[in-house]
Amino acid sequence: MTEHVVIGVDAGGTSTRCAVVTRGGRLLAHGRAGGGNQYSSADPAGAFESALRAALADAGDITVDAAVFGVSGASVGDANAVRTVTGVWKALGLPGTPYVSDDIVIAFAAGSAADAGTVLIAGTGAVAAYVRDGAVARRCDGYGWLLGDEGSAVWIALAGLRAALASLDGRGRPTVLAQHLAGALKTTPGDTQAIVRAAYARPPAGLGELAPVVAAAAADGDTVAREIVAEASERLLTNLATVAPDPLDAAPVVFAGALLSTGPVADTVREGLRTRYGTTPRIAADGALGAAGLALRRSGAPESAHAQLLKPPAAGERPRGRTAN
Structure with a gap:
């Protein structure tokens, strides 16, 4: 049949x-x-x-x-x-x-069969949008790694690499990211030029694969890594608030993307949504x-x-x- x-x-x-x-x-x-x-x-x-x-x-x-x-x-x-x-x-x-x-x-x-609601996406890139009748009515960010995607995996990786290099050349605070990111890039710890060459050799999207290294360091208590994760989470929450209706609980909120499924960014953004708006997201x-x-x-x-x-x-x-x- x-x-x-x-x-x-x-x-x-x-x-x-x-x-x-x-x-x-x-x-x-x-x-x-x-x-x-x-x-x-x-x-x-x-x-x-x-x-x-x-x-x-x-x-x-x-x-x-x-x-x-x-x-x-x-x-x-x-x-x-x-x-x-x-x-x-x-x-x-x-x-x-x-x-x-x-x-x-x-x-x-x-994440939702509703006609309208808010979606926050954070994976390799990042974007927030208010969707109505199967179309984007409002959006914030999603401009790519060079001009935006704030709070994304690539954004986190770049922030981690900058902090690692600053730590090594004396501008920044000590952080385990200097060693851990060098290891992830298969370069010699302490060799700033090797880290730079390895980072530039990757396509921008490929840099996002380094975000879990930063997240793991944050989970282990590294202060610099924790600040990067906190800043990424805050930028994602700002993007969501920019496009969401008022009150936010009038329509569903959907989280999508690897960063918002599990890990410290997901936990922080979910908690921020709950404490600020009393809303629990749906996972796509x-x-x-x-x-x-x-x-x-x-x-x-x-x-x-x-x-x-x-x-x-x-x-x-x-x-x-x-x-x-």
Whole structure:
């Protein structure tokens, strides 16, 4: 028997995830491939196709009613992203035309089925936004590592590297970051020029991989690292307050991104949200589920189907899925 489904795709800088979902909000199959950012990934079209093929191979006999792509590095209706997505979609012989959105609304929809609310994203980059009716109504930051992304993993890593170098050349206070970051970069502790060369050799997004070193030092009590984490958390809270409605508890708040899932930044920002606004955030699920939730709504499915999709799976319930080679 043919199953009517929708498809959601979340294309980030490091991975692209695809979810095939029934009209009732049940995850049927999923696929995963490489990065699909329109500007930083090597082959977005190839990633889209691989993730789709991986999910469709396990979905069985289906009819696709709607699809939504959330593409990092693209705005809603971005011409380049639309062209790439449409080309892959047609090449696979799929019906209709997918809706192309950005990863901000997808992140909100991965944490809430509400029509409006606030989302704070902190991973490699950072952005806050107020989302209404599937579109960004207000946003703060998300300007990339050079001009913004304050409080992000890259921001934390850069602050840690600056503090380490200042400690080594005598401008700053002593900190274990001088040794720990040198070790993470596989350079000789105390060799400032080696640290500089290793840092500049990494792409900006790759520097974000050093943020856990700073977080670990903060957790161990290093004063400089703790101040960096506290400052990152404060900047994220400021971004959220800039876009959020007043009162904040009038609509849900969704946290998304690795920095806000666990660790000292997540703990500090969550506590700041609770003490300042009396609000507990919702944690976003896989972005592909958010994209599929928006696809359900665009197909005419009730809000309850989107809400059902975001519920944790029952014990032992696993959808079919694979990672593309």
